[in-house]
Amino acid sequence: MCNPAPRVLNSPGVTASTGACLPPPLFGDDFESGDLQGWYDFGAAGALNRLDRGSPGAAGTSHALHLAAVNLTAFGAGVGFNTGCMDVSAFDGISFWARGLVGLDGAIQLQIALPATHAAEFGGDCTARCNDHPSQKVILGTEWRHFTVAFSDMKQAGFGAPATYGGIIMAMNWVSLSAANVDFWVDEVSFYSKVAPTGPVGTLPRN
Helix, strand or coil: CCCCCCCCCCCCCCCCCCCCCECCCCCEECCCCCCCCCEEEEECCECCCCCEEECCCCCCCCCEEEEEECCCCCCCEEEEEEEEEEECCCCCEEEEEEEEEECCCCEEEEEEECCCCCEHHHCCCECCCCCCCCEEEEECCCCCEEEEEEHHHCECCCCCCCCCCCCEEEEEEEEECCCCCEEEEEEEEEEEECECCCCCCCCECCC
16 A cells, blocks of 8 residues: 555566655656666566667657567556656656557557556555556557647546546556557656656656
8 A cells, every 4th residue: 555654666567555655756767778677568467578678769869668579368568667656746647759569559558557456466455356547548650759648638447446546656557458469669758747848858766
């Protein structure tokens, strides 16, 4: 649970929420340094261990996060960042660039894992009907596109218990839900308030 006590981040993909939610952060990742700490990939059976950093990046940068996988089962695959118990109430949403070939409709979903939708085994509060995270679909293409997704526009699919975004998140996921093969890129990820950045975001503190 997200409780006020000392908090330690675990390995990528596992959230430890045995402590206080972080204050509103300055967060940005352009993947230029090669440091993927906190980032993870996943499929229906767990980690894929296929997450990579490739070239070129978006907005004139050199590198980006890349996931390519084939012959997937169930829902597909995704990438995510483990925020831990993070207070993002000072921000309006998430800004990022993406491109790729995914799914039957070219779409991925940006999800925010809430304490109420995040499984207890990963530090959340959910013990049944988990992973119905608020999300927003975006359509990718072969060229880089800039996306902004407001927290207020993200909705649950409806298969899990109803949950309301209250400013606290535990992870961010970019996931394809509709095909056995995925090949997509994500870059220049940041939170935004009022006006989203459209250029390089640099690498700001992530935890």
